[in-house]
Amino acid sequence: xxxxxxxxxLVGNANSPHTLDLMQGIYRASKKLNxxxxxxxxxxxxYYYRSYFGENPxxxxxxxxxxxxxxxxxxxxxxxxxxxxxxxIFLEENNKTAFLNKFSGIPYVLLExxxxxxxxxxxxxxxxHGIFQLVxxxxxxxxxxxxxxxxxxxxxxxxxxxxxxxxxxxAKYDIPFDESRIAYGDFSSCVVPQINRLLDQFPHMQAxxxxxxxxxxxxxxxxxxxxIVVGRDLAVTGYDDWTASQSLxxxxxxxxxxxxxxxxxxxxxxxxxCRKKPPHSVIVPAExxxxxxxxxxxxxxKCATLxxxxxxxxxxxxxxxxxxxxxxxxxxxxxxxxxDFADRSCWDPFLIQLKHFLDSDLIxxxxxxxxxxxxxxxxxxxxxxxxAETLSLLKEEIQSTILSHALQKSSQKYNVFxxxxxxxxxxxxxxxxxIENEKDFxxxxxxxxxxxxxxxxxxxxFEEPIVHKKQEPWTxxxxxxxxxxxxxxxxxxxxxDERPVLSTQNGIGSFHRGDTPFALSIFCLFSGExxxxxxxxxxxxxxxxxxxxxxxxxGNALKFRALxxxxxxxxxxxxxxxxxxxxxxxxxxxxxxxxxxxxxLNRRGFLESAMxxxxxxxxxxxxxxxxxxxxLKEINxxxxxxxxxxxxxFAAKALRTALKDCxxxxxxxxxxxxxxxxxxxxxxxxxxxxxxxxxxEDFNQTSEKDYYIGLSMGQHQFVCSQDISISEVLGKADExxxxxxxxxxxxxxxxxx
Numbered sequence: 173x174x175x176x177x178x179x180x181x182l183v184g185n186a187n188s189p190h191t192l193d194l195m196q197g198i199y200r201a202s203k204k205l206n207x208x209x210x211x212x213x214x215x216x217x218x219y220y221y222r223s224y225f226g227e228n229p230x231x232x233x234x235x236x237x238x239x240x241x242x243x244x245x246x247x248x249x250x251x252x253x254x255x256x257x258x259x260x261i262f263l264e265e266n267n268k269t270a271f272l273n274k275f276s277g278i279p280y281v282l283l284e285x286x287x288x289x290x291x292x293x294x295x296x297x298x299x300x301h302g303i304f305q306l307v308x309x310x311x312x313x314x315x316x317x318x319x320x321x322x323x324x325x326x327x328x329x330x331x332x333x334x335x336x337x338x339x340x341x342x343a344k345y346d347i348p349f350d351e352s353r354i355a356y357g358d359f360s361s362c363v364v365p366q367i368n369r370l371l372d373q374f375p376h377m378q379a380x381x382x383x384x385x386x387x388x389x390x391x392x393x394x395x396x397x398x399x400i401v402v403g404r405d406l407a408v409t410g411y412d413d414w415t416a417s418q419s420l421x422x423x424x425x426x427x428x429x430x431x432x433x434x435x436x437x438x439x440x441x442x443x444x445x446c447r448k449k450p451p452h453s454v455i456v457p458a459e460x461x462x463x464x465x466x467x468x469x470x471x472x473x474k475c476a477t478l479x480x481x482x483x484x485x486x487x488x489x490x491x492x493x494x495x496x497x498x499x500x501x502x503x504x505x506x507x508x509x510x511x512d513f514a515d516r517s518c519w520d521p522f523l524i525q526l527k528h529f530l531d532s533d534l535i536x537x538x539x540x541x542x543x544x545x546x547x548x549x550x551x552x553x554x555x556x557x558x559x560a561e562t563l564s565l566l567k568e569e570i571q572s573t574i575l576s577h578a579l580q581k582s583s584q585k586y587n588v589f590x591x592x593x594x595x596x597x598x599x600x601x602x603x604x605x606x607i608e609n610e611k612d613f614x615x616x617x618x619x620x621x622x623x624x625x626x627x628x629x630x631x632x633x634f635e636e637p638i639v640h641k642k643q644e645p646w647t648x649x650x651x652x653x654x655x656x657x658x659x660x661x662x663x664x665x666x667x668x669d670e671r672p673v674l675s676t677q678n679g680i681g682s683f684h685r686g687d688t689p690f691a692l693s694i695f696c697l698f699s700g701e702x703x704x705x706x707x708x709x710x711x712x713x714x715x716x717x718x719x720x721x722x723x724x725x726x727g728n729a730l731k732f733r734a735l736x737x738x739x740x741x742x743x744x745x746x747x748x749x750x751x752x753x754x755x756x757x758x759x760x761x762x763x764x765x766x767x768x769x770x771x772x773l774n775r776r777g778f779l780e781s782a783m784x785x786x787x788x789x790x791x792x793x794x795x796x797x798x799x800x801x802x803x804l805k806e807i808n809x810x811x812x813x814x815x816x817x818x819x820x821x822f823a824a825k826a827l828r829t830a831l832k833d834c835x836x837x838x839x840x841x842x843x844x845x846x847x848x849x850x851x852x853x854x855x856x857x858x859x860x861x862x863x864x865x866x867x868x869e870d871f872n873q874t875s876e877k878d879y880y881i882g883l884s885m886g887q888h889q890f891v892c893s894q895d896i897s898i899s900e901v902l903g904k905a906d907e908x909x910x911x912x913x914x915x916x917x918x919x920x921x922x923x924x925x
Contacts, residue, residue: 176689177207177446178681179439180249180278182241184214184259187717188360189386189414190431191258194283195713197435198253199691204496205443209691210247210680212240215720216262235642236698238263242648243694243706244275248679251442253435257284261325261358279445281438285329286453293441293451295434299333299411300340302427302458306409307341307381309460314467316378316407317345320353320370322363322391324383331359334383334411359383361390368394378407379466385410385417385426388465392420407466418545422464429458497534504529513551513566514559523573530577540578544571589718595620596721603729607736614656615665617726622661624722625715630657630683631697631726632674633705637734640703651675652705659685680708695723699731767839769817770824778838782848782898785836789892794850795857796890796898798905799827799864800913802882803920804843810921811879819881822871826883830863845883846902850892861885879920884913 181198183191195211202209214237241259244252252275256268263271268285272292280292287294310316321338324331335354342349353374355366367390370380382388388410395402402408403422410417410426417424434456445451462468508529511522529535535543547570551563599620606612614631621629632652640646654672656665666672672683684690693711697704707723765777773781786794801823808816820843827837827847834856835849849857864883872880886908890901 177250179207179251179442180210180244180247181253182212183255184262186213186215190412192713193431194435197432198439199713201436201439206689208689211693212244213693214259239646240696246680250446252278252280253438253442254280255283257330281441283438295438295454297429297456298458299330300337303334303337304341306427306460307338310379311345317347318378320374320377320380322382322387323354323356324359326356331383338381357387361386363387363390367391380408382410385412385414388424403464403467409466413461425463425466426461427458428461501534540574544574592624592718596725600725600729604732610668611665615663618656618658618663625711627710628659630708631655637702637704639701641701697727699727704730770821770839772824773838775840781836785850786892786896789850792851792892793853794892795852795887796901796905797847797885797887798909799845799883799885801843802916806920807879822881823883826864826867830860857887878922884916886912
């Protein structure tokens with residue numbers, strides 16, 4: 173079995189008609205040639221913003237789309253198709269060599285730009301001769317001598333070649349022309365100021381030659397505002413022959429650059445490189461399409477022979493179109509052209525069969541206006557041998573049928589697109605509704621994609637969001653993590669620590685499941701300056717715009733998720749800080765109120781607590797006890813401070829044990845303790861004091877220490893009230909203590925007994 177090659181396609185301005193046609197050609201070729209495709213899409217929007225709002229966006233993040241091309245290194249592609257002409261005008265630094273060097277080692281086909289190095293293949297349109305033939309027609313056949321020119325970007329190769337062809341015709345016919353008659357656009361419809369400058373400055377011009385059809389369409393709109401009739405008051409021409417050119421009023425005279433065919437050729441060229449064939453350059457001939465916008469009234473050429481269906485289909489498709497489609501269409505059209513159009517009874521079955529043809533998949537390849545014009549041209553040829561008036565009625569029927577079908581299809585597409593756009597806000601809404609659950613959050617991102625023409629989709633994230641600012645270098649991450657994917661209606665999402673890894677080792681297509689070749693489109697997921705990852709979607713080119721909007725919704729939801737995480741982290745850090753401050757305050761408060769050795773209240777803590785208790789128990793009896801450790805200095809001197817600390821600690825424990833929950837204990841000096849007992853009668857206090865003394869005696873009898881521990885205590889009973897001074901009560905208890913100290917042992921040393 174032959175290897176299935178994977179080809180990456182790098183395009184810019186992916187929502188423009190030319191690029192969409194290019195992608196369509198590559199896509200169709202991939203289905204026929206059994207090739208995997210990875211579209212790396214730069215979907216730049218500032219032109220469209222400017223066309224609607226008349227100004228550049230204040231926050232322009234179009235530069236973020238340019239990093240999508242770097243992901244081609246993660247694609248493990250066998251070859252690249254690089255539409256440099258469509259993407260170079262959006263690069264912050266238009267350096268073709270530097271751009272191509274990013275993909276060193278990967279064979280490539282370069283579109284719309286020559287490859288002077290011959291490192292890769294190249295396909296370019298014959299821009300020079302195409303525009304030369306067109307302008308020469310305007311000069312030679314119409315006699316025009318007063319021109320203006322609406323150019324593409326000054327540094328774009330296509331624009332340079334077309335401008336050169338235009339100027340060479342004028343030089344050939346000695347027509348005066350200067351730089352002021354040239355306005356430079358960007359191949360988009362955002363050229364209104366340039367158009368109006370030319371119209372204002374040169375009101376008597378005979379022809380405005382445009383470097384592409386999109387800009388020519390913008391000229392039509394500005395002429396309509398000024399009541400200038402294109403084709404009568406002013407000749408307007410374009411370049412590209414995109415689909416809408418034939419349906420403009422009047423149809424646009426232009427140069428055919430078949431982007432669809434160019435895309436088809438590009439994939440064939442990429443396959444040749446995959447099979448190690450040498451690179452080569454192709455110049456695609458350009459063909460002038462004479463229509464009415466230049467002043468011509470010539471209908472489409474007539475068929476030379478009425479039965480020549482191949483010539484009829486060539487009139488519709490061109491000679492280089494997909495041969496399979498041409499053959500299928502020829503069979504259908506041959507059946508249609510077998511009717512005897514001179515016999516009016518054949519009209520109804522003919523029109524019914526025409527409607528069936530319009531409902532077939534083939535019609536997606538054929539512009540309705542071209543099909544209508546081709547039939548009219550065919551009937552014009554018949555009119556030489558048949559009733560011209562009768563055939564004129566049939567032409568009206570055919571045109572009405574085709575137009576009605578086109579309007580119906582357009583209305584259906586609009587209704588479908590309108591319904592689908594209603595879905596879009598639901599994606600970010602559902603994601604944000606599940607912001608607290610990682611798996612559900614990403615499951616919601618995938619949930620509606622199957623209904624929006626995505627056969628499969630894969631959402632990859634960086635380890636952390638990456639801030640990418642304008643004009644700062646971008647380093648493409650070497651790894652991304654699969655957060656969720658769907659294949660059909662089957663959705664899988666992963667916890668953060670379970671996500672499969674995407675790297676240069678496995679490649680972007682590694683998680684795709686299926687036996688047939690795939691065509692995956694890669695969209696950047698970003699919001700503002702933050703890049704989050706990529707969305708990979710298996711879609712057809714017509715679904716590109718909708719999927720782009722989906723990627724923007726997901727990007728915004730990821731931004732909300734990042735902000736939510738940041739807010740949660742800030743909140744957690746704040747709560748942690750509050751806890752730390754509270755703990756430190758408690759520690760400081762403890763240090764300021766408690767004795768570190770005994771964990772009893774210190775002097776300040778005891779006095780504050782005693783005063784508070786005095787207020788809380790107003791009218792109740794209380795006793796204040798003043799205690800002194802007997803001969804503490806002697807213990808320190810004879811046995812060391814460690815034993816002195818032991819004695820102090822024992823005294824504190826004896827006091828706390830005796831009081832239990834009936835009071836508070838404080839150490840207010842080296843060997844001095846105080847206790848407040850509440851509510852308390854005098855006999856209760858005596859029992860507590862007796863318990864303290866008993867604890868000391870029990871210790872002395874059982875301890876192997878060489879010294880005794882004893883406490884001398886004095887007490888004073890009082891009634892709690894606001895008039896009581898705790899300091900005075902403490903003084904009276906101290907006096908009582910002094911009386912008791914005369915009864916203590918003369919020494920604490922047991923050996924002296």
